[in-house]
Amino acid sequence: MNSTTKQNDWLYTISPRRKFINLNFKEIWRYRDLLLLFVKRDVITLYKQTVLGPLWYLIQPLFTTLTFTLIFNNLANIPTGDGIPSFLFNLAGLSCWNYFSTSFTGTSSTFKSNQGVFGKVYFPRVIAPLSVVISNLVKFGIRLLVFIGFYIYFVFFTGKASLASPNLTLLLLPVLIVLMALLGLGFGMLISSLTTKYRDLTYLVGFGVQLLMYGSAVMYPLSYFKEKLPEYSWLVEYNPMTVFIELFRYMTLGVGRFSISYFLYAAGISIICFLLGLIVFNRTEKNFIDTV
Amino acid sequence: MGKKDIILKAENISKQYRLGLVGTGTIGADLNRWWHSIRGKEDPYLKIGESNDRSTKGESNYVWALNDINFEVERGEVLGIIGKNGAGKSTLLKILSKVTSPTTGEIKTKGRIASLLEVGTGFHGEMTGRENIFLNGAILGMTKKEIKSKIDEIIDFSGCERYIDTPVKRYSSGMTVRLAFAVAAFLEPEILVVDEVLAVGDAEFQKKAIGKMQDISKGEGRTVLFVSHNMQSISSLTNRCIVLEKGNKIFDGNTSDSIDFYLKNNKVTEENDYKAEPIKDLPNILGVSVKTSNVSKVHIFGEPLEISFRLNVPFSLKGASLSFQIVDKHESPILHMWTFDSEKEMCRKPGVWKLKCVIPKLRLYMGDYTLKVYFTGPPGGEKYDIIEGVCPFKVEMFKIYREFEFRPNTCKYIEDSNWLINQE
Numbered sequence: 001m002n003s004t005t006k007q008n009d010w011l012y013t014i015s016p017r018r019k020f021i022n023l024n025f026k027e028i029w030r031y032r033d034l035l036l037l038f039v040k041r042d043v044i045t046l047y048k049q050t051v052l053g054p055l056w057y058l059i060q061p062l063f064t065t066l067t068f069t070l071i072f073n074n075l076a077n078i079p080t081g082d083g084i085p086s087f088l089f090n091l092a093g094l095s096c097w098n099y100f101s102t103s104f105t106g107t108s109s110t111f112k113s114n115q116g117v118f119g120k121v122y123f124p125r126v127i128a129p130l131s132v133v134i135s136n137l138v139k140f141g142i143r144l145l146v147f148i149g150f151y152i153y154f155v156f157f158t159g160k161a162s163l164a165s166p167n168l169t170l171l172l173l174p175v176l177i178v179l180m181a182l183l184g185l186g187f188g189m190l191i192s193s194l195t196t197k198y199r200d201l202t203y204l205v206g207f208g209v210q211l212l213m214y215g216s217a218v219m220y221p222l223s224y225f226k227e228k229l230p231e232y233s234w235l236v237e238y239n240p241m242t243v244f245i246e247l248f249r250y251m252t253l254g255v256g257r258f259s260i261s262y263f264l265y266a267a268g269i270s271i272i273c274f275l276l277g278l279i280v281f282n283r284t285e286k287n288f289i290d291t292v
Numbered sequence: 293m294g295k296k297d298i299i300l301k302a303e304n305i306s307k308q309y310r311l312g313l314v315g316t317g318t319i320g321a322d323l324n325r326w327w328h329s330i331r332g333k334e335d336p337y338l339k340i341g342e343s344n345d346r347s348t349k350g351e352s353n354y355v356w357a358l359n360d361i362n363f364e365v366e367r368g369e370v371l372g373i374i375g376k377n378g379a380g381k382s383t384l385l386k387i388l389s390k391v392t393s394p395t396t397g398e399i400k401t402k403g404r405i406a407s408l409l410e411v412g413t414g415f416h417g418e419m420t421g422r423e424n425i426f427l428n429g430a431i432l433g434m435t436k437k438e439i440k441s442k443i444d445e446i447i448d449f450s451g452c453e454r455y456i457d458t459p460v461k462r463y464s465s466g467m468t469v470r471l472a473f474a475v476a477a478f479l480e481p482e483i484l485v486v487d488e489v490l491a492v493g494d495a496e497f498q499k500k501a502i503g504k505m506q507d508i509s510k511g512e513g514r515t516v517l518f519v520s521h522n523m524q525s526i527s528s529l530t531n532r533c534i535v536l537e538k539g540n541k542i543f544d545g546n547t548s549d550s551i552d553f554y555l556k557n558n559k560v561t562e563e564n565d566y567k568a569e570p571i572k573d574l575p576n577i578l579g580v581s582v583k584t585s586n587v588s589k590v591h592i593f594g595e596p597l598e599i600s601f602r603l604n605v606p607f608s609l610k611g612a613s614l615s616f617q618i619v620d621k622h623e624s625p626i627l628h629m630w631t632f633d634s635e636k637e638m639c640r641k642p643g644v645w646k647l648k649c650v651i652p653k654l655r656l657y658m659g660d661y662t663l664k665v666y667f668t669g670p671p672g673g674e675k676y677d678i679i680e681g682v683c684p685f686k687v688e689m690f691k692i693y694r695e696f697e698f699r700p701n702t703c704k705y706i707e708d709s710n711w712l713i714n715q716e
Contacts, residue, residue: 009402010400010401010402011401011402011403011404012400012401013398013399013400013401014387014388014390014393014394014398014399014400014401015393015394015397015398015399016393016394016395016396016397016398030433030435031430031433033430033434033435033436034430034431036436037426037427037430037436038427041416041419041423041427044419045416045418045419048418048459049418116414117414117431118391119386119391120389120391120407120414121389121391121407121414121431121432122389122390122391122407123431123433286392286393290309290310290392
């Protein structure tokens with residue numbers, strides 16, 4: 001009877017038109033279980049059939065940090081600030097850096113590594129990069145615990161970190177974590193969308209990330225770089241990751257730079273990067289299977 | 293009566309693909325596109341419309357895999373989609389399952405669409421069967437709660453209970469497929485898209501899968517879009533079909549009409565008959581042809597089959613004989629037919645001889661067959677000509693009704709029989 005009105009009552013439409021940003025939060029919410037299962041898959045399967053299992057999540061950062069301390073501080077004599085153990089300094093920088101870089105490299109291969117599934121089934125594609133970032137957040141959490149463990153050890157048991165002074169900016173930590181995630185996610189989505197057509201970027205990402213680490217004040221304080229190489233310092237200074245890492249060290253150890261303007265600048269970059277990544281990702285996801 | 297309840301409507305669906313390598317040169321095309329779109333002009337590459345003909349070389353690098361497809365599906369209907377390879381079936385399914393988007397046109401639906409495109413994607417080898425059920429279910433759009441409530445049924449249906457807590461990488465390929473199909477079979481979307489899943493697993497599991505498909509479509513009244521090459525499953529599962537050819541919809545109607553149309557339209561162009569030149573001073577076979585009940589060398593079980601031969605006889609032969617075997621695809625001969633000079637005079641004078649064998653009711657079971665032909669002298673004598681693997685044809689059973697569907701490789705042939713049933 002009322003079929004004429006019902007005729008227009010479509011649940012959804014599949015069409016070529018693309019909205020500029022087409023984020024269907026309702027749909028993503030409906031697929032939240034998938035998001036969690038992806039995260040679970042990423043976290044669990046990494047060390048399946050290993051003897052040490054999840055212990056690797058501890059061993060990896062420890063050994064990298066030890067190596068860094070040995071090379072950059074003991075050998076190359078990079079100062080890490082008075083009263084701050086260089087081990088703690090490096091652990092702080094590396095934790096942040098790893099969080100960003102694994103999020104970035106993980107998401108940058110979204111389309112390529114999920115080609116099989118994406119080619120067969122539909123689900124909101126954005127779930128895949130989101131899951132990468134969330135599973136990296138879990139890993140970052142573990143690293144943070146390691147960091148706290150050593151922090152307590154150094155402060156209370158050795159007294160070496162007498163000058164380490166966490167301060168009120170620590171309240172910004174959640175914001176910082178989100179911003180780093182946005183930066184990695186945005187960059188990653190951008191690259192992953194472009195790599196579906198232009199494979200060259202895969203190679204660029206490979207060594208680009210490594211080079212970028214040296215420009216992100218991971219193993220040296222920004223102030224030291226400015227002092228030694230003032231003419232290149234802008235390269236490091238305007239790198240949003242430098243801002244974030246310096247801030248992280250400032251809030252936990254009391255060394256590093258914290259300036260509202262730089263922070264807002266880096267936050268702006270992250271958000272713009274994320275939005276840009278999202279737009280490009282959205283444009284790509286509908287047809288990528290034809291070009292990949 | 294009221295109006296039809298349309299659950300899915302496709303309007304002017306077209307899909308363009310770029311041929312050749314994607315990579316070098318695309319930046320140029322991309323920039324050109326972008327430049328046109330900035331000025332508010334149409335995409336310059338969209339104007340070039342060429343039909344998707346696999347075998348002829350086109351002029352442009354862009355083809356239409358689908359061209360202006362329109363159709364409607366009613367709630368509870370099972371629609372078959374048939375067509376040759378490259379007709380656009382899979383592209384249409386990909387668009388329906390939102391894997392890729394159409395270039396023009398739109399599809400409107402009133403229900404969730406879920407697809408069973410090649411099951412088993414998204415399985416992770418390191419995870420156990422149980423974990424994979426959850427992961428795969430979630431990929432297919434189920435919530436954790438839904439899966440939890442069905443997990444026992446899924447495990448039971450898959451028949452992999454013993455291995456369910458073992459990593460999937462240790463599974464045999466058959467087990468993986470069983471598990472994957474089991475997950476997919478318990479999806480509950482309003483519209484289910486199925487692509488050739490029935491071609492997997494062993495006979496027992498296929499039976500189960502088909503049964504489940506029938507339950508879904510008939511019992512639960514869900515809408516199913518079903519793509520297959522197998523006319524048998526098409527005819528037993530669907531009630532309406534659309535036929536695609538080179539990206540165009542060329543037929544839309546009830547299943548048996550559609551299959552007829554498809555077979556007629558899908559004429560085998562290459563010559564199927566055997567032909568040879570006469571050899572001087574030696575008897576040989578000049579030609580063999582099989583006349584099947586349908587076009588395209590498709591024969592319906594139980595229909596008469598005619599096989600014709602032309603023989604070159606350069607000099608008069610004594611005691612000649614012609615025999616042939618129908619050989620199945622495993623190269624085992626299924627039946628043997630012959631004619632002897634002693635029974636029916638043949639080849640006693642030089643010239644070209646024509647022979648025709650009519651099998652009034654061919655009882656061969658469904659499958660692919662070829663002929664092996666012997667042209668010989670009297671027993672123990674000369675063998676003039678032997679040819680094999682010629683005149684391939686196919687036997688289908690899709691016009692025969694049976695409560696259970698005919699499955700391939702069940703037997704070699706079916707005999708007429710009478711049953712007497714009494715209660716003691």
